[in-house]
Amino acid sequence: MSDPQANEVDGRKARSERSRQQIIDALFRLVRSGEVNPSAARVAEQANVSLRTVFRHFEEIDSLYREMVNQCEAHFLPTFMAPFASTDWQERLMELRDRRMKFFEDVLYLRICTEARRYQSDVLMADYKRFFKIERARLESLLPDDIRQDINLMSALDVALCFDTYRRLRQESGMTPEETRAAVASLLDMILAQVDA
Numbered sequence: 219m220s221d222p223q224a225n226e227v228d229g230r231k232a233r234s235e236r237s238r239q240q241i242i243d244a245l246f247r248l249v250r251s252g253e254v255n256p257s258a259a260r261v262a263e264q265a266n267v268s269l270r271t272v273f274r275h276f277e278e279i280d281s282l283y284r285e286m287v288n289q290c291e292a293h294f295l296p297t298f299m300a301p302f303a304s305t306d307w308q309e310r311l312m313e314l315r316d317r318r319m320k321f322f323e324d325v326l327y328l329r330i331c332t333e334a335r336r337y338q339s340d341v342l343m344a345d346y347k348r349f350f351k352i353e354r355a356r357l358e359s360l361l362p363d364d365i366r367q368d369i370n371l372m373s374a375l376d377v378a379l380c381f382d383t384y385r386r387l388r389q390e391s392g393m394t395p396e397e398t399r400a401a402v403a404s405l406l407d408m409i410l411a412q413v414d415a
Contacts, residue, residue, distance in 0.1 A: 241262075241271070241275055242286060245264075246286060248261065251327075283341075290328055294321055311360060318379055318384070323388075326384075371412065378406050
C-alpha cells in the first residue's frame with residue numbers, strides 16, 4: 219500500500235521540478251527570439267509563474283543563466299566534441315569548420331546573451347574562459363606541430379573559426395547563415411593557401 223504522505227512529497231517535488239524547467243525554458247525562448255538581456259520579471263511572465271517563484275528556484279539571476287549554459291552544453295557538446303571522420307588534418311579542419319558553423323548558428327543568441335552578461339558575472343566569465351580553452355584545444359589537437367608553432371597561422375585559423383567572427387558576419391554584415399559559412403570557407407582557403415605556398 220502506498221504512503222499518502224510520501225506521494226504528496228513526491229508530487230510536490232515533481233511540480234517543483236516542472237516549475238523550475240518552465241523557468242529555464244522561458245529564458246531559452248526569450249533569448250532565442252533575440253531578447254538577449256531579459257529581466258527576471260520578463261522570464262517570470264514568459265514562464266507564467268510569479269517573480270517570487272523564479273527567485274525561489276534561482277536565488278540570483280546568474281544562477282538561472284548558469285543553468286541555461288549547463289543545459290545548452292549538455293545538448294551540444296557531445297556533437298561538438300565527437301571524433302572526426304577523416305585522418306587528414308586539412309579535411310578534419312573542414313569538419314571542424316562545418317561543426318562550428320552549425321553550432322554557432324544554433325546558439326547565436328544564447329552566446330550573445332551570456333557573453334554580454336559575463337562582464338557582470340564571475341560565473342559566466344569563468345564559463346566563457348573555460349569554453350574558449352575547449353575551442354582552442356580542439357583546434358590545436360587536429361593541427362600538425364609546424365602549424366601550431368606558427369603563431370601567425372595559428373592565430374589566423376583561430377580567428378577564422380571563432381564565434382566573434384561568425385557573429386560579426388551574421389549581425390554587423392547582415393549575412394545569412396549560408397553566406398556566413400561561405401565567407402568563413404573562403405577565409406580558411408586563403409589561410410591554407412599560405413601553408414601550401
